[in-house]
Amino acid sequence: MASNQPAPTAPFETTSFGSEPERAWGEWNPTEESVRPVRGRHRVGKQRNGFARSSTVLGVGVIAAVGAGGMATAQDKPAVSISLPDAITDNLPDAGSLPGMGSLAADEAEPDLLASAPLTTAGMTAADAEQGATDAGEALRARILQQAEQQQNEADATEKAAAERVAAEQAAALAKKQQTEAEKKIEEARKKAEAEAKAKAEAERLAKLAASFALPTSSYTITSTYGESGSMWSSGYHTGLDFAAPTGTPVKAVHSGTVTSAGWSGSYGYRTILELDDGTEIWYCHQSSMTVTAGQKVTTGETIGRVGATGNVTGPHLHLEVHTAGGSGIDPMSWLSSKGLTP
Template identity: 75%
Template sequence: MASNSPVSETSARLHFGPGSRFAGTGPADGEVNGEREEWNPTAETVRPVRGKHRVAKQRNALARSSTVLGVGVIAAVGAGGIASAQDKPPVSISLPDAISDSLPDAKSLPGVGSFMSDGDSAADETPSPLTTAGLTAADAQQGATDSGEALRARILQQAEQQQAGADAAQKASVEAAAAAEAAAKAEQQQTDAEKEAAEKAREAKEAAERKAEEKRLEKLAASFSLPTSSYTLTSTYGQTGSMWSSGQHTGLDFAAPTGTPAKAVHGGTVQSAGWSGSYGYRVVLELDDGTEIWYAHLSSMTVAAGQKVTTGETIGRVGATGNVTGPHLHLEVHTPGGSGIDPLSWLRSKGLNP
């Protein structure tokens, strides 16, 4: 380790050992009997030297300037060497056989073999400039001359591909929406058509049913007849009032002049014919299905009990006997069980329209 102690003039003298080219004949300062005396610093020997630090600073500044200048020269020479090295052929280096035989093959080293080529043609190849680094054969075929242009071309191509993909996705979305709308419209049209067809079928069915009912009623009407003619309907079934002992009307009244013929509504058998209290003269006609037709308030009767009659045959004449306010035919209809029903509805069910 270097000492920072000042060197005296005597100790500053050079001393060289025996055999040295510069060895003197006498002992060096500080030696006693040929041995070097140990130096002990004292206040006198360690006194400051004026102006010495300023010289050291100047020397340090000069050293730094020299270093900067040296680095600049080396950089310039290196740049010139690199620039001129491309124009010079490579220099071959030969090694002794003992060393070269022990070295590994350069092509087998990772990252080095790809830069090596067989033959002497590699010596004639010119190194590629840095601007072509990363430039592929595909880029060269597309006209790119440097890596920046190739990168720009790749970016533009990628942007075009992304835009094309976005346009294709948007087009597919629009087409899918149009297809869905068309499918919904077709489904709605099919539903409407089915509803319309069902409505037409229902109407046709109802029309067929009405036609069949009309034919049935026509056939029934041929076998049924209204109970009288030249009449006016005055009181209907179920009508309420004090004129009837039960509080409501139990039949259908056909007001007609006295003596107007009363006819059998259908073929059947006369169950009874005679006086019946408030009904006056009454004829009860039983049809083949057990239904009973009552003719009341007759002025006269032309049939007797047990007699068979046909549709439209006269069984009596309109009158005003019994509990009445004027001449009329009181007609009642009773089911086989004996319950009274509305004569107007029953006549209409037989194809008659009073």
């Protein structure tokens, strides 16, 4: 182990490189007492502003200080304090002025001042400062509240839009329903108007026909209608329309036409057949007398005979039959009604 005592002086040896012997060095620890003035080539130059001109002296001093401190520690001896010249210490910067140090580097920093200072202002914006935020926590809280308010506003806007959409859909549905009802009423009114117009036109047509058609007799009572069944008729049913009236009541032509037959016809009694222009035949049966002959042309309402009780009858009446141009019998009541006449 090295000690802080001065190292023993080694004997000088002469080399072939020079006449001056060289000193042999061993391990030693320089101290204040052991460091001797450097002679020879390592001369101390003239100082400028308190610093040695030669860097060798400063290097030796630093090595000596480090070595002395390390070795003293290793040997449990008190460390040797190293002091710098006043010219150097006076020019060192203040620790408090170093970047990032501030009051943390000062031994006399006040605890209250450190505790009261905000932890950090990182993340704060000018808007946060304008809203009164003094630290990042308060700024974060303000942002959270602002975000919550914004989300609530968006939720309210969404709910309002949904309510408006539902209201619009309901209004559209109501408008469509009202429009449908209005169109339905218009259609019903149109159909009603068409029906009324059709009925009016039919009435006018029947009125014109009635002017050209006439009932076969007057002062009568309908006693039997077309299609009634019974043994009184040879066909098993009634083939015409019976107008019961007193004997001698005038029988009239229902429309203009030509008499094709006038005479006795068995169970029909005295019968007159009037053929119209469209080929329809009108049979007047059970007359008591006839005033026309075959081939004679008659007009509407002209008297062609008298009511009687000839043929197969139970009392005086006019038996009226209507036959188409093809010879088929049809209901006289319906035919007279189609001509605007009501028996």
